[in-house]
Amino acid sequence: MSLADAVAEHVHDGDTVALEGFTHLIPFAAGHEIIRQGRRNLTVVRMTPDVIYDQMVGMGAVERMVFSYGGNPGVGSLHRMRDAVENGWPQALELVEHSHAGLANAYVAGASRLPFAALRGYAGTDLEHGGAVAFVECPFTGQRLSAVRAINPDVTVIHAQHADREGNVMLWGIAGVQKEAVLAAERAIVTVEDVVDELEPRPHAIVLPSWVITAVCHVPNGAWPSYAHDYSKRDNRFYAEWDEIARDRDRFRAWMDEHVMAAERVEGTA
């Protein structure tokens, strides 16, 4: 299926959308397609919003963001996210904040179809007042633990290295929280580097069978400027450049117009 068709069919205005990938395998091409198709009022979920949500926020696709670390990893701020929060540009952005442990466990609960997950942490912090966290008493020991509400996205989008011709997916390298985000979602779109005849066993690989995935799209280099282990290197230079591009509204818009809006629809097949 082409990425354009997959996004048109499965990502709707107002949906809760999770584009996951922890520094590695971030589905940038899919995020760009969502922007190109002009989706609005999305609730976007990601542990590390990274440059992809900075772009989606700056282009006005996002109403609400659920996240746990909103920085440009190794560089500094996400300026489009900051501009939306600090100045409401291009529109106000509602934030739902977690810690990494909290959001990771919210996906685990979602994947398990449980209403919440329990963990230790959050107590005494101001994060506990944001509505994302409550406290429960352990029925066995009486310990007070923090609880996070499950996250079940309408659609999760990830990038992986391989799919076979039946649509089974394999990814390897830093695993992040993609498996949980896919299994927590109603629908899942996967972009892949390669379509292969057979998935070969590999160390640290995760396999997602075709019957938990809604659409597979062949999109080589679909994680740039993030990377796909054994296919590409993280474009650290671009992440540093993004700091300059995103600092200025006009420069940001010009970059997006040239590199995203004017780009060809991604017509991958699988």
Added chain:
Amino acid sequence: MSESRNGAATPEERMTVAAAREVKDRQVLLVGVGPPNAAANLARRLQAPDAVLIYESGAIEAKPARLPLSIGDDDLAETAAELVSVPEMFNYWIGAGRIDIGFLGAAQLDRHANINTTVIGSYEHPKVRLPGAGGAPEIAANSREVIVLLRQSKRSFVEKLDFTTSIGYGDGAGARERLGFRGAGPTVVITDLGILKPSPDDAELELAAIHDGVTLGEVREATGWALRVREPLETIPPPTERELETLREMRAAVRSAA
């Protein structure tokens, strides 16, 4: 900032070297980006070659050949003894208390070593929106010890945090136990001016040492509360040539790779 090969250490270099010295061989270190990353990797090249580096991206026993720019660099995955998912990292490793030293940074710190990395100003209308919590709240709660690294100034060392992201000693002695946290909390706060440690009595930070060439007046001037000072106040020996050269070589390798 001086970067010449034989130039004097910059304030940031003094801070990183002082942090590296806190690491003992074979300790298990949870490392984030920035100065903690440099400190942990410096320690591994000096007195703690068998220190175990864990990155929250899932790399356990990572042995990066060069200083990683982000915690998700493929070098970490390539060299790790084990690679785990993010939920596993936070539940089985960090949450279960398997970390000896968790390194944390801060935008603001208070007298009880509580940390703000969320906003400057009000939450609803922040003056500066910071990245937020990341792994810090649970690293702060569950690591056996925490080392906090930050530049010291009246803006960062504040009487009252604008937002409490991670707990050091809460409102003082006994707070961590009341909150159900297992780790000891921030046993050392290292800045570009000196080293602070919590009072054994009430867990308020006290200045324990200052870097060579820094005056007590400068430290007081860079602290937003009436700072307690230990007697005798120690002086931190300046970075040795070996420490400084190793740190600079590591950094130069990152720049040439970027």
